[in-house]
Amino acid sequence: MDNVLATRAMKRWVDAAIIAVMIVLAIGMLLPFLWLFSMSFRSVADAYKMPPSFLPPSLDFSNYVEVLTSRVPFVRIYVNSILVAVVVTVGQLVTCTFAAFAFARLRFRGRDALFFILLIGLMFPAQVTILPIYLGYARLGLLNQPIGLALMYLTSSFGVFLIRQFMLSQPKALEEAALMDGAGYFKIFWRISLPQLRPALSALGIITFTQTWNYYFQARVLLGPEESMTLPIAMDVLRGYMASGNLSVVMAAMSMSILPVVLLFLIAQKFVIEGITMSGIKT
Amino acid sequence: MATISTVGTSERAAGDVRRRTSDLARAQARAGYLFVLPTSVLYLTFVIAPVIVTCILAFAYYDPMLGSRWVGFDNFIRFFTDRRSLQILWNTLRFAFFAVTFNVLVGLILALALNRAMPRWLLYFFRLSFFLPVIIAAAFVSIVWGYFFADDLGIINYYLRLMGLPSVRWLTDANQAMTSIIVMDVWKNTGFFMIIFIAALQGVPRSIIEAAVMDGTPAWRQFLRITLPYISPVVFFCIVYASIGALQVFESITILTQGGPGDATRSLSILIVEEGFGSFQIGYAASISVVMTVIILIITAVQQLLSRKWVQ
Numbered sequence: 001m002d003n004v005l006a007t008r009a010m011k012r013w014v015d016a017a018i019i020a021v022m023i024v025l026a027i028g029m030l031l032p033f034l035w036l037f038s039m040s041f042r043s044v045a046d047a048y049k050m051p052p053s054f055l056p057p058s059l060d061f062s063n064y065v066e067v068l069t070s071r072v073p074f075v076r077i078y079v080n081s082i083l084v085a086v087v088v089t090v091g092q093l094v095t096c097t098f099a100a101f102a103f104a105r106l107r108f109r110g111r112d113a114l115f116f117i118l119l120i121g122l123m124f125p126a127q128v129t130i131l132p133i134y135l136g137y138a139r140l141g142l143l144n145q146p147i148g149l150a151l152m153y154l155t156s157s158f159g160v161f162l163i164r165q166f167m168l169s170q171p172k173a174l175e176e177a178a179l180m181d182g183a184g185y186f187k188i189f190w191r192i193s194l195p196q197l198r199p200a201l202s203a204l205g206i207i208t209f210t211q212t213w214n215y216y217f218q219a220r221v222l223l224g225p226e227e228s229m230t231l232p233i234a235m236d237v238l239r240g241y242m243a244s245g246n247l248s249v250v251m252a253a254m255s256m257s258i259l260p261v262v263l264l265f266l267i268a269q270k271f272v273i274e275g276i277t278m279s280g281i282k283t
Numbered sequence: 284m285a286t287i288s289t290v291g292t293s294e295r296a297a298g299d300v301r302r303r304t305s306d307l308a309r310a311q312a313r314a315g316y317l318f319v320l321p322t323s324v325l326y327l328t329f330v331i332a333p334v335i336v337t338c339i340l341a342f343a344y345y346d347p348m349l350g351s352r353w354v355g356f357d358n359f360i361r362f363f364t365d366r367r368s369l370q371i372l373w374n375t376l377r378f379a380f381f382a383v384t385f386n387v388l389v390g391l392i393l394a395l396a397l398n399r400a401m402p403r404w405l406l407y408f409f410r411l412s413f414f415l416p417v418i419i420a421a422a423f424v425s426i427v428w429g430y431f432f433a434d435d436l437g438i439i440n441y442y443l444r445l446m447g448l449p450s451v452r453w454l455t456d457a458n459q460a461m462t463s464i465i466v467m468d469v470w471k472n473t474g475f476f477m478i479i480f481i482a483a484l485q486g487v488p489r490s491i492i493e494a495a496v497m498d499g500t501p502a503w504r505q506f507l508r509i510t511l512p513y514i515s516p517v518v519f520f521c522i523v524y525a526s527i528g529a530l531q532v533f534e535s536i537t538i539l540t541q542g543g544p545g546d547a548t549r550s551l552s553i554l555i556v557e558e559g560f561g562s563f564q565i566g567y568a569a570s571i572s573v574v575m576t577v578i579i580l581i582i583t584a585v586q587q588l589l590s591r592k593w594v595q
Contacts, residue, residue: 015399015400018399019399019401021396022393022396022397022409025393026409026412026413027412029412029415029416029470030412030415032424032428032431032470033415033419033427035427035431035438036427048436050441051441052441094321095321095322095325098318098319098321098322099318099319099321099322099323101318102314102315102318102319103319106311106312106314106315107308107311107315108311108312108315108316109312111315114323117331121326123527123576124576125530125531125575126531127531127551127552127555127576128333128334128337128572128575128576129330129333129334129337130333130559130572131333131336131340131559131569131572132332132333132336132340133329134559134560135565136333151329152329153329154321154325154329155321155322155325155326157326157330160322185310185311185318186314210418213420214418214420214421214422216420216421216422216533216534217531217556220556221560231420232420232422232423232534235422235423235426236422236426236538239426247430250426251427254423258419258420258423261418261419262415262418262419265411265414265415266411269407269414272414272418273410273414273478276475276479277478277479
């Protein structure tokens with residue numbers, strides 16, 4: 001008995017010590033973000049002064065104004081990023097749920113083979129598809145168009161897989177009952193399956209938005225002129241222009257660029273985490 | 284009479300039911316094809332067809348102006364005999380090996396550390412701080428790390444000097460640069476694996492662990508004998524997932540070192556972009572991307588085989 005109590009007391013100490021260490025580590029993980037945010041409020045003259053700040057020294061937004069009025073068409077680029085991310089997110093929510101419904105609930109010849117072929121897509125890197133897409137886009141006039149980047153990603157193997165996984169974990173009694181009552185498949189999908197999918201749709205929506213917001217390789221290949229760029233590639237250009245002095249201004253642009261993703265994550269952390277574990281665990 | 288007529292109706296009814304079921308099956312199949320149509324068309328256009336075309340291009344010298352021609356395996360021979368491209372292949376494999384190992388290992392250790400009772404807000408904070416780097420584009424955070432890693436104006440070097448230690452040329456020393464990039468990569472990605480491992484650890488049945496505790500099994504043996512076998516499918520998933528990502532490494536290197544110093548950190552993806560869109564060696568670039576894809580397929584297949592053999 002004494003022994004058990006002693007181990008329990010010790011376990012409590014070990015737990016507390018581990019959590020303390022983890023808190024220090026967690027703050028360490030955040031340092032680059034604290035730094036970039038704080039630097040965006042430093043005056044240009046102090047940009048490179050040491051020591052660096054990890055908390056905003058003032059709340060002077062002049063660097064933000066400077067980004068918006070600089071030679072780089074930042075507002076246009078921001079709109080491009082929003083356009084691409086929204087189109088892709090909406091597109092995937094539609095196409096992936098359609099396909100997932102068929103794979104999870106309907107029986108048809110070739111279904112499993114088709115699903116398998118779709119899953120193989122998870123292994124093809126963008127590098128192996130980008131050359132023909134570039135050549136095709138060049139002919140169709142889709143190069144240097146943000147919408148071209150969006151078109152590539154209107155569906156995704158991952159999205160179909162995620163929604164299908166979730167659907168399989170849901171009971172299908174309601175859907176079968178509706179079928180018995182003579183409802184059409186589209187009506188069943190729309191009225192019964194879709195409302196049940198809300199958590200999975202939130203997860204896919206957030207993951208897709210974030211992923212699309214962050215595309216770099218594809219964007220860099222397909223989008224040349226500054227007016228056609230999305231934020232991740234524009235940041236590099238901005239850094240180039242500002243290289244000699246304006247660290248603070250680059251960091252102001254950066255703060256604005258990561259804002260939507262950070263906000264989304266703060267609000268909907270639960271869905272992101274659930275979505276990722278859903279797809280990761282059940283493979 | 285009555286009996287016969289009854290049999291007759293029931294036979295007719297059975298036929299009706301059969302016909303109705305086959306009608307239903309046909310309607311269901313038709314609906315199925317309609318529902319998968321958008322995804323199938325898009326997938327065919329933007330994944331399958333491009334992959335096939337890339338495989339064809341890999342055997343060609345592509346020049347739309349002066350005419351293309353078949354070159355057989357020349358592009359591949361060039362890739363595997365050129366010292367520079369071999370160096371770049373080696374860089375990529377080395378990066379992938381260390382990035383995957385540390386991302387998965389650190390993620391697992393963090394998950395083990397966090398797999399204990401704690402207040403909800405604390406868990407929220409941990410998830411936030413470890414997962415935030417995962418969701419921010421490497422393009423953004425690499426610029427930040429570029430300032431951390433800089434030589435004279437660098438933040439890390441500033442603190443090293445403050446502690447009386449010599450500065451490190453994090454990105455400009457050919458022997459150090461790759462390590463620095465791996466450090467950033469682990470900072471950025473390990474939170475993803477941590478989240479997956481936390482979920483996996485919660486799936487380990489509590490009763491088994493408690494029985495082991497009662498028996499006085501030491502913690503490390505509990506981990507090796509119970510926890511690790513139980514979560515091994517997830518470990519394999521993480522290794523495959525991390526490998527696929529790491530072999531494509533592009534933006535962090537492009538932004539931090541542009542592949543330098545020399546070729547010390549140049550990766551296959553950078554080479555593909557340089558050859559394909561810089562010098563318009565489309566065929567050669569296609570062959571490099573085929574090599575990359577084949578490596579990914581082999582790694583996935585090997586890990587699938589191993590996991591089938593070892594997991595439970």
